[in-house]
Amino acid sequence: MTEKFAFHLKKADGRARLGEIETPRGVIRTPAFMPVGTVGTVKALYPEQVREAGADIILGNTYHLMLRPGAERVAKLGGLHKFMRWDGPILTDSGGFQVMSLGKIRKITEEGVTFQSHIDGSRHMLSPERSIEIQCLLGADIQMQFDECIELPAERREVERAMELSLRWAERSKRAFEAQLLAGGAKPGQALFAIVQGGTDAELRRRSAEVLVAMDFPGYAVGGLAVGEGHDAMIATLGEALPVLPENKPRYLMGVGTPLDLIESVRLGVDMFDCVMPTRNGRHGYAFTWNGPLNMRNAKHAEDMSPLDELSRCPAARDYSKAYIHHLIRSGEYLGAMILSWVNTVFYQDLMAAMREAIAEGRFDDWAAATKAAITAPPAAP
Amino acid sequence: MTEKFAFHLKKADGRARLGEIETPRGVIRTPAFMPVGTVGTVKALYPEQVREAGADIILGNTYHLMLRPGAERVAKLGGLHKFMRWDGPILTDSGGFQVMSLGKIRKITEEGVTFQSHIDGSRHMLSPERSIEIQCLLGADIQMQFDECIELPAERREVERAMELSLRWAERSKRAFEAQLLAGGAKPGQALFAIVQGGTDAELRRRSAEVLVAMDFPGYAVGGLAVGEGHDAMIATLGEALPVLPENKPRYLMGVGTPLDLIESVRLGVDMFDCVMPTRNGRHGYAFTWNGPLNMRNAKHAEDMSPLDELSRCPAARDYSKAYIHHLIRSGEYLGAMILSWVNTVFYQDLMAAMREAIAEGRFDDWAAATKAAITAPPAAP
Numbered sequence: 001m002t003e004k005f006a007f008h009l010k011k012a013d014g015r016a017r018l019g020e021i022e023t024p025r026g027v028i029r030t031p032a033f034m035p036v037g038t039v040g041t042v043k044a045l046y047p048e049q050v051r052e053a054g055a056d057i058i059l060g061n062t063y064h065l066m067l068r069p070g071a072e073r074v075a076k077l078g079g080l081h082k083f084m085r086w087d088g089p090i091l092t093d094s095g096g097f098q099v100m101s102l103g104k105i106r107k108i109t110e111e112g113v114t115f116q117s118h119i120d121g122s123r124h125m126l127s128p129e130r131s132i133e134i135q136c137l138l139g140a141d142i143q144m145q146f147d148e149c150i151e152l153p154a155e156r157r158e159v160e161r162a163m164e165l166s167l168r169w170a171e172r173s174k175r176a177f178e179a180q181l182l183a184g185g186a187k188p189g190q191a192l193f194a195i196v197q198g199g200t201d202a203e204l205r206r207r208s209a210e211v212l213v214a215m216d217f218p219g220y221a222v223g224g225l226a227v228g229e230g231h232d233a234m235i236a237t238l239g240e241a242l243p244v245l246p247e248n249k250p251r252y253l254m255g256v257g258t259p260l261d262l263i264e265s266v267r268l269g270v271d272m273f274d275c276v277m278p279t280r281n282g283r284h285g286y287a288f289t290w291n292g293p294l295n296m297r298n299a300k301h302a303e304d305m306s307p308l309d310e311l312s313r314c315p316a317a318r319d320y321s322k323a324y325i326h327h328l329i330r331s332g333e334y335l336g337a338m339i340l341s342w343v344n345t346v347f348y349q350d351l352m353a354a355m356r357e358a359i360a361e362g363r364f365d366d367w368a369a370a371t372k373a374a375i376t377a378p379p380a381a382p
Numbered sequence: 383m384t385e386k387f388a389f390h391l392k393k394a395d396g397r398a399r400l401g402e403i404e405t406p407r408g409v410i411r412t413p414a415f416m417p418v419g420t421v422g423t424v425k426a427l428y429p430e431q432v433r434e435a436g437a438d439i440i441l442g443n444t445y446h447l448m449l450r451p452g453a454e455r456v457a458k459l460g461g462l463h464k465f466m467r468w469d470g471p472i473l474t475d476s477g478g479f480q481v482m483s484l485g486k487i488r489k490i491t492e493e494g495v496t497f498q499s500h501i502d503g504s505r506h507m508l509s510p511e512r513s514i515e516i517q518c519l520l521g522a523d524i525q526m527q528f529d530e531c532i533e534l535p536a537e538r539r540e541v542e543r544a545m546e547l548s549l550r551w552a553e554r555s556k557r558a559f560e561a562q563l564l565a566g567g568a569k570p571g572q573a574l575f576a577i578v579q580g581g582t583d584a585e586l587r588r589r590s591a592e593v594l595v596a597m598d599f600p601g602y603a604v605g606g607l608a609v610g611e612g613h614d615a616m617i618a619t620l621g622e623a624l625p626v627l628p629e630n631k632p633r634y635l636m637g638v639g640t641p642l643d644l645i646e647s648v649r650l651g652v653d654m655f656d657c658v659m660p661t662r663n664g665r666h667g668y669a670f671t672w673n674g675p676l677n678m679r680n681a682k683h684a685e686d687m688s689p690l691d692e693l694s695r696c697p698a699a700r701d702y703s704k705a706y707i708h709h710l711i712r713s714g715e716y717l718g719a720m721i722l723s724w725v726n727t728v729f730y731q732d733l734m735a736a737m738r739e740a741i742a743e744g745r746f747d748d749w750a751a752a753t754k755a756a757i758t759a760p761p762a763a764p
Contacts (some may be wrong), residue, residue, distance in 0.1 A: 005483075016592070037715050039715065040706070040709060040710075041710060041716075041717045043715065043716055043717075044595075044716040044720070045716070045717070046717070046720070056623070068709065068713055069684065069705075069709045069712075070713065073684070073685065077685060077687055077705055083703070083705070083706055083709075084706065085701060085702065119524050127596065145636065178582075232585065257385055302451065302455070303455065303458065303459060305459055305460065305464075311674065319467060321459070323451075324422070324460055324466065324467075325463070327421075327422060327451045327465075328422075328423060329448055330450065330451075331421050333421065333423050334423075334425055334426040334716060334719060334720070335423045335425075335426070335427070335428070337716060338426070338428070338716070338720070348400065
């Protein structure tokens with residue numbers, strides 16, 4: 001097994017890119033969508049279903065896993081891959097986003113963040129060094145720098161302050177990761193990505209990207225988007241930030257998004273995504289299909305014995321009737337969440353596969369136009 | 383496909399019986415355990431998992447299904463088998479038990495019961511005739527007479543009143559079922575079972591059984607047990623009621639029970655069981671194993687990387703560590719309920735298969751003694 005991390009750009013179609021990320025745990029075909037395995041499980045799915053859906057890589061949340069079952073415990077038990085039965089690559093976030101959205105913040109300082117657990121109120125600290133330590137304990141193949149992610153809209157001064165702090169934390173994260181590599185806490189072939197911040201301010205985004213590129217990371221994320229700024233502002237911001245990033249490194253748009261978001265972001269040159277939408281919306285009764293999203297709670301499905309998509313690769317999309325799924329969702333049954341999380345996870349992977357194929361064949365714009373006409377934005381989950 | 387309903391007694395070992403129930407939808411090997419598919423789904427399992435666990439037949443709840451999605455709607459959509467993707471036999475209860483435990487009773491009269499839905503407060507009526515009509519609309523292969531099931535302990539006078547009422551309702555249920563057969567609402571090969579009532583009173587149980595036997599049903603259930611009377615009283619009552627029932631008809635103990643209950647009841651000559659215990663206890667974190675039940679919430683499992691049972695037929699019992707299951711249950715994750723419901727459903731089917739094998743080989747008592755020593759009663763679900 002190779003012990004290196006590498007990105008191979010295979011083809012470009014306009015700014016859309018087809019590639020492969022090579023890791024010791026396997027190849028990630030890009031553009032890639034990473035199902036989110038929040039606390040060590042992609043919700044309502046068996047790991048076999050995630051793999052068979054076509055996912056090459058999944059995401060784990062540092063914040064959740066550090067609180068339960070705890071990073072030291074996961075390490076003691078052999079690492080996150082073994083713990084959750086996923087032998088492919090795993091990317092972990094830094095905890096930065098969720099400590100701010102879920103934890104009860106006590107204090108943000110230059111050093112890091114102290115906060116209380118949303119589960120039991122226990123006190124914890126995250127800093128660039130501790131975040132990297134946790135990600136190494138989990139055994140993440142792709143790790144993320146610790147950053148401060150603020151809610152939008154925010155004043156420019158505040159956006160700039162958080163962006164500048166995140167740059168200093170990027171530097172410390174990098175040093176911490178390099179120290180872990182030397183000490184054996186990080187393994188050869190694992191990689192640390194930087195995160196471009198700066199809100200929706202073009203100048204701040206460019207400055208953040210330029211500084212991070214100068215630090216030479218093996219991959220770059222765009223963070224702090226899909227936090228309320230809207231699709232158009234997100235796409236505009238991406239258009240500013242991406243051209244600053246090097247061609248030969250993977251680009252990851254964090255926490256995004258709808259099928260439309262994915263298509264438009266791939267068009268601008270994004271290579272990787274993660275989002276809870278396929279599973280969260282599935283639990284709430286939303287099905288993604290090639291004819292657009294369906295709200296299965298809607299009474300119009302109550303006597304519709306047709307399947308969600310008889311041509312789908314996903315058995316659940318072919319085998320169960322809309323009427324039955326409607327009944328399961330209305331009744332709050334596990335099987336409703338299981339079926340729709342499965343259907344949506346396969347849909348998202350098929351969407352990425354279709355984009356990769358369209359890029360490979362040099363017809364991304366035509367494919368995107370036709371697909372966007374069919375797939376409209378999903379309704380927001382309740 | 384045969385269009386008849388028949389019970390074939392293949393072998394007896396003491397009072398324990400090995401048999402087969404022949405139905406147009408397939409053979410039910412007895413002693414049989416029926417997983418409970420309350421509202422048209424065995425909770426947290428795909429139907430394929432239930433079938434592969436070895437279940438020949440499942441149970442559906444008339445009360446739940448009449449309220450949601452509604453019996454007429456299920457009939458319009460092609461029946462319960464098609465609706466929930468289960469092509470084997472289905473037994474439906476009469477609604478009698480659950481209307482009393484879940485519904486807000488408005489009035490019990492000679493005619494039947496009027497009640498309010500626990501879901502939306504809407505008003506409904508169940509009578510012997512309506513219960514049979516609903517079971518026919520669902521397309522149940524084995525239907526149950528409408529009965530009144532009271533909570534124990536209760537005064538003898540009250541137990542007797544309910545038992546006598548249930549006998550009159552048995553007669554009306556039988557006439558209603560025969561009318562449905564003539565009218566095409568019930569199909570050839572479908573069967574209606576009677577329910578012996580009488581609390582823990584030996585004389586009332588015998589009288590109930592004698593009257594029902596004289597009416598000549600194709601099968602007999604013992605109802606109104608496992609409602610708080612305890613294991614010993616249940617077994618004693620069974621010992622009174624079963625000898626009155628004909629040898630050549632299947633005997634079904636409703637709503638039971640723990641592995642110990644099943645073993646002791648099979649020893650007395652019971653052929654069929656249903657219970658929510660494998661799935662409900664699974665959702666609450668309890669695992670049934672051949673070494674006794676485990677409470678997976680218990681901290682002692684937190685760092686145990688061994689599987690629940692590496693020799694199990696169930697992949698989930700072999701593949702996932704106790705530590706991971708502990709984490710999932712503690713975190714309230716879907717996958718925890720999915721894994722334990724699956725493990726427990728396979729365990730219950732394997733328990734029945736082991737009993738059938740022991741009876742076939744004439745060693746039931748030895749098998750039971752050895753197994754009971756290993757399998758102790760499960761802790762009550764919280």
